[in-house]
Amino acid sequence: MPALHSIVQGQGPVIVLSHALGCDLHMWDEVTALLQDRYTIVRYDQRGHGRSPASATDFNMHDLAQDAAELIAGLGRGAVHFAGVSMGGMTAQALAALHPDMVRSITIANSAARYDDAAQQGWQARIDTVRAQGVASIADGALQRWLSPEFVASHAARVARMRDSLVAIDPQPYAQACQAVAGIALHETNAAIRCPALVIAGTLDAATPLAMSQEIADGIAGAELATIDAAHISCVEQPERFAALLDGFIQRV
Structure with missing residues (x-):
């Protein structure tokens, strides 16, 4: 893969910082602004998202973890603190297992370690829809999963930017990323x-409920x-709380 x-x-x-499926590095704008005075913040676009090349x-998720490992190696700063939301949190889990020398800590937000058969069928239905009708066909449903109705109603400009980032993704890399997410077996x-x-x-x-996070922690x-009192993209909905949790955790580490 070319550099991300x-x-x-x-x-x-x-x-x-590693973003969620269908987002890009600008998902982290608010958290970056809150932390950059005391941390070096590195944000990147996953394969086929934002300005990174498609595959x-x-x-699979191991490939996304390898992408992250190559990014970290290229920084030349040694082991890092790695934080991800949703697909980014899956990347964090895979990275820490595959390359333990590259991470000082990991933060896994709004994520999962595995999906049951019913959930995998749902992923396949989304893949089929995107390949037949394009990413715009699933955009409104994605935003409903990502953000609470209250946030959507009060942050129209931010929501519009996130929708624009989503529909800018070509169907093929989006479908490939869906397959990578659906196939995780990180509990192993x-x-x-x-x-x-x-x-x-x-x-x-509702996308990755508390029980999924509990399984990861266990x-x-x-x-x-x-x-965090937020929906799926918690770092956008509650950036101050997210940044405070991340900062406090790293300080304890």
Whole structure:
């Protein structure tokens, strides 16, 4: 894979931020603004999202973790604190198991370690719809999962920017990313994770409910579990709370 698009801001210990499926690095704008005075914040676009190139072939979560590992190696700053939401949180789990020397800590927000058969059927239906009708056909449903109705009603401009980022993704890389997410079996490797881990659940998150975060926390030795009163993209809906949780956790590490 060619190098992924990334932005580096701030000063201090390095935090790498990994976005959710259908988003891009601008998902982290508010959190970056809150943390860049005391951390070096590295945001990047996952394969086929934002300004990063798409993959010529199908890929899985281990491939996305390898992308992150190559990004971290290219920084030349040693092990980093790695935080991700949803697909980014899955990337964090895979990265910590595959490359333990590259992470000082991981933060896994609004994510999952595996999906049951019913959920995988739902993913396949989304893949089929996107391939037949394009990403715009699932955009409104995605936004309903991502954000609470109250946030959508009061942050129209922010929601519009997120929708624009979503529909800008070509159907093929979006479908490939859906397949990578649907196929995760991270519960099989999370027991190997040895770095400090923070798991964040959204109390209003219907896409990855609290039970999914609890399973992740139970599967990683010593992991902490915290909650945010937000839907699926908690770092956008409650950036101050998200930044405070991340900062406090890293300070304890």
